Amino acid sequence: MKILVLIGNVPDTTTKIKFNADNTAIDASGVQWIINPWDELALTRAIELKEAHGAAIEKIVVANVGRSETEATLRKALAVGADEAIRIDADPLDALYVATQLAAVAADYDLILAGIENADYNGTAVGGMLAELLNRKSVSAVSGIDLEGDLLKISREIDGGAQQLSMSLPLLAVVQKGIAKEPRIPAMRGIMMARKKPLNVIAAADAEALTAFEYFELPPAKAACKMVEEDQAASLIRILHEEAKVL
Amino acid sequence: MSSSNYTALDYFELDELLSEEHKIIRSSIREWVNKSVKPIIEDYAQRAKFPLHLFKEMGELGAFGPYLPEQYGCAGLDQMAYGLIMQELERGDSGIRSAASVQSSLVMYPIYTFGSEEQRQHYLPRLAKGELIGCFGLTEPNHGSNPGGMETRLRDAGDHVILNGAKMWITNSAIADIAVVWAKDEQGIIRGLIVEKGMKGFTAPETHGKWSLRASITGELVFDEVKVPKANLLPNIKGLKGPMMCLNSARYGIAWGAVGAALDCYDAALRYSLERKQFNKPLAAFQLQQKKLAEAATEITKAQLMAWRLGMLRNDDKATPGQISMAKRNNVAMALNVAHETRQILGAMGITGDFPMMRHMMNLESVITYEGTHDIHLLITGNDLTGISAFV
Numbered sequence: 001m002k003i004l005v006l007i008g009n010v011p012d013t014t015t016k017i018k019f020n021a022d023n024t025a026i027d028a029s030g031v032q033w034i035i036n037p038w039d040e041l042a043l044t045r046a047i048e049l050k051e052a053h054g055a056a057i058e059k060i061v062v063a064n065v066g067r068s069e070t071e072a073t074l075r076k077a078l079a080v081g082a083d084e085a086i087r088i089d090a091d092p093l094d095a096l097y098v099a100t101q102l103a104a105v106a107a108d109y110d111l112i113l114a115g116i117e118n119a120d121y122n123g124t125a126v127g128g129m130l131a132e133l134l135n136r137k138s139v140s141a142v143s144g145i146d147l148e149g150d151l152l153k154i155s156r157e158i159d160g161g162a163q164q165l166s167m168s169l170p171l172l173a174v175v176q177k178g179i180a181k182e183p184r185i186p187a188m189r190g191i192m193m194a195r196k197k198p199l200n201v202i203a204a205a206d207a208e209a210l211t212a213f214e215y216f217e218l219p220p221a222k223a224a225c226k227m228v229e230e231d232q233a234a235s236l237i238r239i240l241h242e243e244a245k246v247l
Numbered sequence: 248m249s250s251s252n253y254t255a256l257d258y259f260e261l262d263e264l265l266s267e268e269h270k271i272i273r274s275s276i277r278e279w280v281n282k283s284v285k286p287i288i289e290d291y292a293q294r295a296k297f298p299l300h301l302f303k304e305m306g307e308l309g310a311f312g313p314y315l316p317e318q319y320g321c322a323g324l325d326q327m328a329y330g331l332i333m334q335e336l337e338r339g340d341s342g343i344r345s346a347a348s349v350q351s352s353l354v355m356y357p358i359y360t361f362g363s364e365e366q367r368q369h370y371l372p373r374l375a376k377g378e379l380i381g382c383f384g385l386t387e388p389n390h391g392s393n394p395g396g397m398e399t400r401l402r403d404a405g406d407h408v409i410l411n412g413a414k415m416w417i418t419n420s421a422i423a424d425i426a427v428v429w430a431k432d433e434q435g436i437i438r439g440l441i442v443e444k445g446m447k448g449f450t451a452p453e454t455h456g457k458w459s460l461r462a463s464i465t466g467e468l469v470f471d472e473v474k475v476p477k478a479n480l481l482p483n484i485k486g487l488k489g490p491m492m493c494l495n496s497a498r499y500g501i502a503w504g505a506v507g508a509a510l511d512c513y514d515a516a517l518r519y520s521l522e523r524k525q526f527n528k529p530l531a532a533f534q535l536q537q538k539k540l541a542e543a544a545t546e547i548t549k550a551q552l553m554a555w556r557l558g559m560l561r562n563d564d565k566a567t568p569g570q571i572s573m574a575k576r577n578n579v580a581m582a583l584n585v586a587h588e589t590r591q592i593l594g595a596m597g598i599t600g601d602f603p604m605m606r607h608m609m610n611l612e613s614v615i616t617y618e619g620t621h622d623i624h625l626l627i628t629g630n631d632l633t634g635i636s637a638f639v
């Protein structure tokens with residue numbers, strides 16, 4: 001069995017986001033890039049499965065649609081335990097565009113793991129679109145996955161409980177938190193071994209983005225907070241009435 | 248996944264001088280420090296306990312002997328990688344970095360460099376994994392800055408040697424499985440040997456009551472007629488050059504490590520000074536506080552560049568002991584000063600364990616003393632510049 005894990009390259013979740021002059025793109029200067037947290041968990045689970053089931057899993061490949069800057073992120077994925085990486089050389093314009101690019105390389109894999117969302121633009125569509133393009137069954141909001149013989153045992157969170165499924169391959173699973181405990185920190189030997197693992201760069205397929213970003217906005221700055229002493233109820237009511245105009 | 252607010256100062260865009268791989272290495276260790284060291288270290292330091300479980304974790308990460316070859320279970324990385332690992336570990340705590348320095352530069356390095364093939368294969372893979380803990384015995388009660396005067400002796404007894412003497416101020420002593428010990432033979436020549444825990448007559452009592460490196464174990468090594476097989480002698484080195492080569496490697500790591508401690512203090516102080524208000528203004532708005540921050544940033548930047556350049560020289564096997572002394576001395580003093588100045592920015596908060604400055608500051612008092620004191624490194628530089636030794 002071959003596993004493909006989709007890897008998004010996103011700004012570190014603690015980054016203070018700035019935009020370019022006309023607010024049409026993130027200003028990438030000074031941004032630390034990381035593996036999209038959900039994808040990182042998916043990769044962690046793939047590695048756990050390989051460790052637990054050994055020979056049943058032939059290899060784990062990670063794939064990203066991005067320019068050469070994203071290779072550091074792919075190297076990190078190789079350092080934690082992926083066997084090979086694929087970079088499709090294109091800007092990830094929108095979900096359909098990315099899914100179309102991935103469809104060109106993904107058909108060979110028995111199990112495809114996609115994160116439930118991407119931490120940059122909160123996109124959630126790539127996994128589902130890719131399954132559709134590959135004409136393959138998919139399951140979403142997966143929070144547990146294990147291998148039993150030829151079948152995958154899958155658990156999903158549903159309203160008020162959990163659902164257990166047994167599914168055959170090939171399959172695309174869109175995974176969420178809970179799929180693996182904690183992402184792994186690449187060890188020094190893994191980092192060194194990652195040097196020798198293949199990172200294949202593939203030219204982009206012909207495809208068109210169907211959406212475009214117009215502009216971005218930051219949430220409004222938090223208004224200053226006015227403190228009223230505890231015994232000043234009258235003054236609080238006056239402020240709410242005259243200044244905040246909510247009474 | 249990162250969860251800390253820590254931002255490393257990189258005022259001169261040093262990152263551009265590092266490879267992608269170096270940055271992955273740095274972020275790995277940084278992440279581990281955020282996850283495993285930062286949340287517990289203050290408590291261990293307060294209780295004067297070494298977090299022993301971290302030893303195994305560092306082994307799994309590959310933080311021990313990272314520049315030694317893969318065939319011995321190491322990562323085969325370069326000197327820059329080693330420096331970055333030390334920097335990140337010491338951002339956590341100098342005691343954690345000390346444990347890694349000793350294991351890497353003072354135990355694995357001499358076994359690799361001066362040891363036999365059997366010794367390498369026997370010890371290095373387990374030392375790399377953190378399954379074995381090592382320590383390094385050079386300093387003695389009567390001989391610190393002048394180790395050449397050591398009194399510890401070994402005498403030939405057929406297939407083994409008999410070791411007598413005592414070492415003091417030894418990092419990891421009480422928890423070590425093996426000790427790389429330097430002693431004089433009957434001809435007065437300094438030899439290195441590997442002494443194992445459990446050998447009859449060998450004890451390693453811990454030294455208590457330290458105000459510095461509280462999360463690191465320091466102690467003695469006492470040898471009373473210890474029978475050590477000759478196979479445990481390091482065959483490929485004789486003389487003071489042996490321990491000095493080890494110290495060069497460790498001191499290089501300290502030059503980076505000190506930068507880590509300083510970065511941690513600077514980062515905490517910068518964030519605090521932007522949030523804390525007095526006289527209706529953030530502390531950071533006052534010139535006196537800006538002076539402290541600006542000077543800290545300047546000194547850290549200089550120290551970073553020095554450490555980086557020294558790493559390049561070491562990669563080319565060109566770094567001289569004089570250069571290493573200069574960098575160790577400068578960077579440790581810089582870090583101690585930054586810890587001191589940034590602590591004041593926090594006022595009373597700065598003396599608590601909620602912030603790292605006091606711990607770093609106290610730790611750095613050891614770092615400025617061990618591996619050659621601040622004075623001794625100055626004398627080494629002076630000697631190097633003038634050709635005249637001013638030691639005696």
Ligand SMILES: Cc1cc2nc3c(=O)[nH]c(=O)nc-3n(C[C@H](O)[C@H](O)[C@H](O)COP(=O)(O)OP(=O)(O)OC[C@H]3O[C@@H](n4cnc5c(N)ncnc54)[C@H](O)[C@@H]3O)c2cc1C
Nearest residue numbers: 383384385386391392416417418613617618620622623638
């Ligand atoms: C926490 C800790 C951990 C340590 N870990 C280890 C370890 O793992 N292994 C190990 O072998 N050692 C270790 N050491 C020992 C350390 O290397 C020594 O403390 C150091 O070399 C200084 O020796 P000393 O303490 O005997 O000071 P001394 O040599 O007595 O020096 C005292 C003072 O005199 C000054 N001085 C000495 N000679 C001269 C001179 N010629 N001219 C001018 N001034 C001079 C020194 O600079 C210093 O200020 C450790 C020390 C500490 C504090």
